[in-house]
Amino acid sequence: MTTILSAEELATIEAGYDPIASRSWSINARCYIDPKFQDIEREQIFHRSWQFLCHEEKLREDGSYIAADIEGQSIVATRDTTGKLRAFYNVCKHRGHELVKGEGKLNRITCPYHAWTYELNGSLKAARHSEKIENFNKSEICLDQVQIETFCHLVFINLDPNATPLAEQSGDLAKEVMSYAPDLGQLTFAHRLTYKINANWKSVVDNFLECYHCPVAHKDFVSLVEMDTYKVKTHGIYSSHMAKAGQTNNNAYSIDDAICTDHAVWFLWPNMTLMRYPGRGNFMVWRFYPAGPEETYEVFDFFFETAEPNEAEIEALKFIDDVLQPEDIGLVESVQRGMQTPAFRQGRYMVDSEESGLSEHAVHHFHGLVLDAYAKAVEEN
Numbered sequence: 001m002t003t004i005l006s007a008e009e010l011a012t013i014e015a016g017y018d019p020i021a022s023r024s025w026s027i028n029a030r031c032y033i034d035p036k037f038q039d040i041e042r043e044q045i046f047h048r049s050w051q052f053l054c055h056e057e058k059l060r061e062d063g064s065y066i067a068a069d070i071e072g073q074s075i076v077a078t079r080d081t082t083g084k085l086r087a088f089y090n091v092c093k094h095r096g097h098e099l100v101k102g103e104g105k106l107n108r109i110t111c112p113y114h115a116w117t118y119e120l121n122g123s124l125k126a127a128r129h130s131e132k133i134e135n136f137n138k139s140e141i142c143l144d145q146v147q148i149e150t151f152c153h154l155v156f157i158n159l160d161p162n163a164t165p166l167a168e169q170s171g172d173l174a175k176e177v178m179s180y181a182p183d184l185g186q187l188t189f190a191h192r193l194t195y196k197i198n199a200n201w202k203s204v205v206d207n208f209l210e211c212y213h214c215p216v217a218h219k220d221f222v223s224l225v226e227m228d229t230y231k232v233k234t235h236g237i238y239s240s241h242m243a244k245a246g247q248t249n250n251n252a253y254s255i256d257d258a259i260c261t262d263h264a265v266w267f268l269w270p271n272m273t274l275m276r277y278p279g280r281g282n283f284m285v286w287r288f289y290p291a292g293p294e295e296t297y298e299v300f301d302f303f304f305e306t307a308e309p310n311e312a313e314i315e316a317l318k319f320i321d322d323v324l325q326p327e328d329i330g331l332v333e334s335v336q337r338g339m340q341t342p343a344f345r346q347g348r349y350m351v352d353s354e355e356s357g358l359s360e361h362a363v364h365h366f367h368g369l370v371l372d373a374y375a376k377a378v379e380e381n
Contacts, residue, residue, distance in 0.1 A: 003039040005377040014371050018072045021351045021364035029339040032200040035293040044373040045270045048069045050156040050166040070157045080120035087148035108282040152177045153185040171236050175219025183281045187303040195298040199336035201290040207332045211357035225263045234365040237269035237303040245278035
């Protein structure tokens with residue numbers, strides 16, 4: 001059932017927001033605490049946006065498959081026998097049983113409930129005893145497809161059948177990513193970090209999109225990068241956050257033998273960051289999933305040159321897990337508690353014309369995309 005958002009409610013949320021960041025107030029705290037807005041965001045944002053599934057290595061060979069939950073929907077992606085990448089709702093057309101779990105290789109998809117069998121292109125191959133019933137036509141039965149796309153060697157899913165391809169939506173993002181990570185296709189999955197955070201997913205994204213807080217809250221991180229080189233650019237559905245790695249000893253982790261000397265980060269609407277950190281060849285995909293109005297589930301996947309992290313990468317992982325993440329989690333959980341009080345409803349964006357890492361214009365950009373989604377909810381009422 002569609003959640004109704006009135007024009008009056010939208011006016012409350014966007015009051016004070018201005019297209020020009022330097023004269024704008026942030027969006028109202030109500031959309032960070034009211035459960036209604038999570039329902040609207042699920043319908044208008046998450047069910048209509050491109051969501052990360054896996055690195056293409058998982059689906060490189062014919063017959064490979066992977067099953068996953070995409071925004072509350074069970075999805076299976078396969079590489080069929082013709083080499084075409086496909087994705088379907090992971091549900092049998094007989095009685096609705098889930099078809100597969102995990103990942104691996106198979107020649108056909110067979111339901112574990114009644115053994116209905118499907119080709120990897122989704123067509124029904126066999127249904128036991130179907131010859132005994134009237135008007136049963138296998139050619140009329142096929143798994144329901146969902147959109148799937150390979151973008152920068154990463155596989156994405158979109159539950160909206162009318163969604164524009166990610167490559168088209170995202171402008172020059174692919175060109176930027178591949179210029180910093182030309183080896184992305186050769187990297188392999190190496191590690192995953194997960195967290196539960198007592199904060200709205202937008203609070204987590206807000207925090208990620210600015211480094212105004214970094215000199216105050218991330219003393220070790222700011223010793224890793226040259227903050228005077230930190231620049232943030234906004235473009236359509238993404239923003240880029242770039243800085244040079246520090247050239248002297250830092251307190252985060254060793255980059256003495258680093259091949260990558262840039263801190264290159266992209267935020268991709270609505271809940272994803274793509275990263276290349278100083279070190280040897282690496283890439284990270286970080287996602288922020290709403291688990292409740294005031295709870296976020298974070299998943300961080302790390303791709304390295306080898307499946308086993310080397311000593312320097314283990315040190316970097318430890319820094320992220322033991323230092324950087326606890327710092328950020330403490331910040332956003334405190335912000336969420338503050339939003340629950342009557343003392344805070346909205347604040348000003350601290351921005352500068354240099355588009356530095358200390359500027360909050362990328363937060364303003366993100367809030368504009370959120371408001372656009374809310375406006376669509378009002379239009380569709």
